[in-house]
Amino acid sequence: MKPLSTWFRDASRDLGLRLIAAFGLLLYTVFIIVPVLMSLRSSFTDENPLKSGSTWIGTDNYTEMLHDPQLRASVLFTLALAVGVTGVANVAGLLLAMLLNRTRLTYRVLRTVAFLPQVVSGVIVGFVWKAIFTQNGLLNETLTRLHVTDQPVDWLGNPHLAQLSVGVVVAWVLSGFTTVVYLAALQNIPQELYDAGSIDGAGASQRFRMITLRMVAPATTISVTISLITVLKLYDIIQVLTSGGPANATQSTAQYIVKTAFTTNRFGYASAVAMFLLALSAVIALSVTSVLRRREVDL
């Protein structure tokens, strides 16, 4: 315990710093913590900006969610997208990273280029891929010219193909990120490990399983977690590419929240769905992180 006089002197001496720090924390409280609590409260009401006041309706919104086919479809699509995209982006990222893990200038240039999908905004990504995938788009024109197909494939108009197309685009964006993360991890593996493995008679596939996969485990944890969280938050790419269509086939839960809130003006119900998405993200992020962390230790 410091004497009171020193404490006072310290406090006044550090006043400026404390004020800035406190202001930062205050803003975080006002724009993250308070909004989450407000959303939680709204989720038990029938709040609607078009009518004044709101009524406490208990858990009605949550009961309604159980029988909401659009919500159900959006959650299933979001989860499928999260799992599929995370899997593809991490496998592709690791493979691409292994291919590019050399020091020559050309490889360094290629590495720089491979990150580009992460640099441009989701809106640009959406529009460029839309030009590729749309009915009379670049992909169909090329396929027809090469006589692969007779008539254009409806990449964004057929519900299943549209879901697949969204998956391709999101996996593409995330692969730029995972490649760089895995490259950083690969560069930290000492060559001696591979040499020792070769001497002990380990083949290429054994060296990959016993050395590479184990050494990049921490990178896998980060890369998988961030991929999952990114898909759970996903909004801009889908909004531009398909707007959630056709027939809501590519509507993510995040998009459904925005639509419920701003198109149908049901703030209360949108808040309840938002609370669900928050809980879902927390459960997925925490459980996946803990499983992968344990795997890091086991490996």
Next chain:
Amino acid sequence: MTVQHAPARTATRRPSRPGRPATAPGRSGRYRALRSPVRLTAAVVVVLLFVSPIYLTIVNAFKTEDAIVANPAAPPVHPTLGNLATALGRPDQLIQLGLRNSLIVVVCSVLLLIPLGSAFSFWISRRRTRPRAVILAVLAAGLMIPPQVVLLPTIRILTFLGLDHSYPGLILSNLGGGYFSFAVFVYVGFMRAVPDEVVEAARLDGAGGLRIWWTIIMPLVRPATATVAIFLSLWIWNDFLNPQFILGPLQGQTITTGLYLSVGQYQMDYGQLFGIMFLAGIIPVAGYLLMQKQFAAGLTAGSTK
């Protein structure tokens, strides 16, 4: 939380980093010299295929509509600036205004987030372990919370403050969101690595917290500032949801919402589309290419043990 530990781990690892390049050249030299041309060809082909949408955007921005339709993948044999001129000559000044508004939002947000995040991190990194862990855990949640969850209440809070549908409102909400969490996690990792003696010595010389932070700590954590500035600039620049709803359609568009509103509404030919996309994407891409070393360092810092 993953992200919470990541920067701390690196900070301790940092000193060993200069040793790494020494092992790397040996690796490539030793490795099956014969297969290297095959490998190089494969790498070039795979990466080019991977970035083909970006390649298409760049080449087709400089081709006429006829040339694009004839063969989208061909390089611009007779390059034209017509598409770019059309994009810049639009009566709604989509590109010019969008770039200007995005620049204002990014510069104001990042210039304020850096002192807020670093001062807070300095303060918290000198606290006792227990309260520090609790506060950092609360901040970690900010990285994970989907922005759609806090969007509606944020707009109501800004309305209450009289700042809804305004640039100050958008910037203020940027300062408090997950961006603040990110800044704090990067800074805390670096600041833990600053020895206590440095701070103690300055204390004995009579310097206050504010002065120690600004004149001693900030120069020591410059790499952290670079990482924070680069990534936050990119994210805020590319943000779409918040400008769309916090700013709204009547206050002028950022580059992302502007593209969404103008390009989404009308059918346009490929030349125009790619011209606009090229101009809209060129600033972040140029920034990335100029600062790719810091980019890679930042990503490495956040993601390896």
